[in-house]
Amino acid sequence: xxxxxRLTPAAAEAIRATQYxxxxxSTVYLYDLFLTLGxxxxxxxxSKWTLMKVLYLIQRxxxxxxxxxxxxIWQFGEITDLRTCSKLLVGSSWSYLVGLTLSEVILTRRTLxxxxxxxxxxxxxxxxxxxxxxxxxxxxxxxxxxxxxTYHSIPVPxxxxxxxxxxxxxxxxxxxxxxxxxxxxxxxxxxVPAFRAxxxxxxxxxxxxxxxxxxxxxxxxxxxxxxxxxxxVIVILxxxxxxxxxxxxxxxxxxxxxxxxxxxxxxREQAYRTEIVTINLPNSIDMDAELEFRxxxx
Numbered sequence: 001x002x003x004x005x006r007l008t009p010a011a012a013e014a015i016r017a018t019q020y021x022x023x024x025x026s027t028v029y030l031y032d033l034f035l036t037l038g039x040x041x042x043x044x045x046x047s048k049w050t051l052m053k054v055l056y057l058i059q060r061x062x063x064x065x066x067x068x069x070x071x072x073i074w075q076f077g078e079i080t081d082l083r084t085c086s087k088l089l090v091g092s093s094w095s096y097l098v099g100l101t102l103s104e105v106i107l108t109r110r111t112l113x114x115x116x117x118x119x120x121x122x123x124x125x126x127x128x129x130x131x132x133x134x135x136x137x138x139x140x141x142x143x144x145x146x147x148x149x150t151y152h153s154i155p156v157p158x159x160x161x162x163x164x165x166x167x168x169x170x171x172x173x174x175x176x177x178x179x180x181x182x183x184x185x186x187x188x189x190x191x192v193p194a195f196r197a198x199x200x201x202x203x204x205x206x207x208x209x210x211x212x213x214x215x216x217x218x219x220x221x222x223x224x225x226x227x228x229x230x231x232x233v234i235v236i237l238x239x240x241x242x243x244x245x246x247x248x249x250x251x252x253x254x255x256x257x258x259x260x261x262x263x264x265x266x267x268r269e270q271a272y273r274t275e276i277v278t279i280n281l282p283n284s285i286d287m288d289a290e291l292e293f294r295x296x297x298x
Contacts, residue, residue, distance in 0.1 A: 018246050025250035026068045032258045043268040059102035060261050066095035103260040111189050132182035143171035172245035173236045180229030187222035221259045228252040
């Protein structure tokens with residue numbers, strides 16, 4: 001406990017901005033969760049249990065813990081001791097990274113499927129993921145070893161847990177850089193076959209729901225995630241203060257979960273809604289060796 005901590009106006013403004021972003025991100029997440037719950041129950045919950053289904057459910061509902069519950073308590077709850085303050089943030093950050101990793105696994109399998117699931121692309125994506133994702137855990141571990149926490153016992157409405165010091169900033173910067181590099185790589189990998197398909201397909205195929213689900217949405221989703229990682233890097237480099245790395249981190253957390261969930265649900269929805277058309281997407285995100293899509297009669 002530290003009573004000599006001085007809450008400057010700039011620090012108070014940064015903490016408040018972080019709280020607003022967290023609250024807004026949690027609201028977006030809950031809204032999307034309720035919006036797609038019926039579709040999820042119909043298309044996923046009743047299906048057979050597979051590894052990919054388990055990964056989907058974990059990455060889909062994990063933000064309910066590390067964002068909506070833990071971060072709300074950490075930022076808005078009346079925490080009474082330093083140990084609780086530290087445990088909440090550390091636990092939430094590890095849950096955050098695990099959730100992002102599971103989302104990336106699902107998105108990577110989708111990219112693998114589009115490329116035909118060949119051994120060459122398997123090995124290439126595995127090595128790429130190894131280089132980019134493993135260091136994330138090492139960087140986060142170093143961050144928690146170097147970053148300092150303090151508890152301010154003087155009652156200030158809305159302010160109870162404080163991060164102090166700048167020692168861990170470079171580690172979080174490395175996390176966002178690696179995430180941006182990985183998502184940019186996947187963006188390129190999904191954009192190449194999408195461009196080829198667009199150039200070689202007939203106009204009606206380009207306008208089909210199938211093309212939009214498999215190619216166009218894939219490019220847009222990777223573009224969003226890569227852009228958010230780049231935005232986090234820009235914020236850390238240009239915004240002063242301990243809370244810069246956390247300012248829009250909550251937004252990226254929920255966007256990863258939402259977009260990944262929509263990838264799965266949109267493909268399954270397309271398979272159920274329209275006339276059956278079989279395309280070869282081995283080991284695709286739909287968890288089958290072959291996806292059945294239905295062409296809309298509308």
